[in-house]
Amino acid sequence: MLQKKICMVGAFATGKTSLVGRFVYSIFSEKYQTTVGVKIDKKTINIQGKDLNLILWDLYGEDEFQKLRMSYLRGSSGYLLVVDGxxxxxxxxxxxxxxxxxxxxGKVPFILVLNKWDLTDEWEIADVEINEVLQRGWTVIxxxxxxxxxxxxxxQTLAQKILEA
Known part of the structure; x- marks a missing residue:
């Protein structure tokens, strides 16, 4: 079985841990949980008839006080760049x-994730800014x-990109 490491990257409190929890365990908690260091989860998905074991590295959010440890990224096949809309x-x-x-x-597949779409009335990112990101050739979901x-x-989309890379 193919195994691929995916890192969750983004500022603090963007929803990285919640996205992993929803994907792996189908749960969501309103309670904010700070990730200390890195939390690792696994989930097997099927892409084009192939089983793919995703190893999800949920990295703590970067802010002014913490700098992302680049060593956590080593061996990644791709990453999700998570933004709080x-x-x-x-x-x-x-x-x-x-x-x-x-x-x-180096250049590995990634997706810009615009999270918290359920809070559109509080949204601060305009369509024009999203279009600028799309013009960079980035995948935005x-x-x-x-x-x-x-x-x-x-x-699923990131796994597909990884298999095609």
């Missing part, structure tokens, strides 16, 4: 993280860890 600054943080990740492990919207899709 209700906090525009997390998009800027994602742009910076993407450069750092690419400098560290809107998700809600709370409702489950797009969660399966981000992991």
């Amino acid at each position: 209700t906090r525009k600054n997390t998009l800027e943080k994602a742009f910076n993280l993407q450069i750092k990740v690419e400098d560290s492990i 809107k998700t809600s860890a709370k409702t489950g919207l797009g969660v399966e899709e981000i992991f």
Whole structure:
């Protein structure tokens, strides 16, 4: 069976842990849980008739006090760059993280995940900014860890990109 390491990368409190929880265990908790270091989960999915074992590395959110440990990224086949749509600054943080990740492990498949789509009334990221990201050639998927919207899709799409890379 193929095994692929995927890292969850983004600013703190963007929903990385919640996305993994929704995908792996079909659960969502309103209670905020800070990830300390890294949390690793696994889930097997089927892509094009092949079983693929995803090893999900949920990395703690980067903020001014913590710098992402690039050593956690080693061996990654791809990553999810998670943004909180209700906090525009997390998009800027994602742009910076993407450069750092690419400098560290090279060009591997990734998806920009616009999380918290269930809170559209609080949304701070405009369509024009999303279109700018799409013009970079990035794959962008809107998700809600709370409702489950797009969660399966981000992991399936990334797995597909990894197999094609």
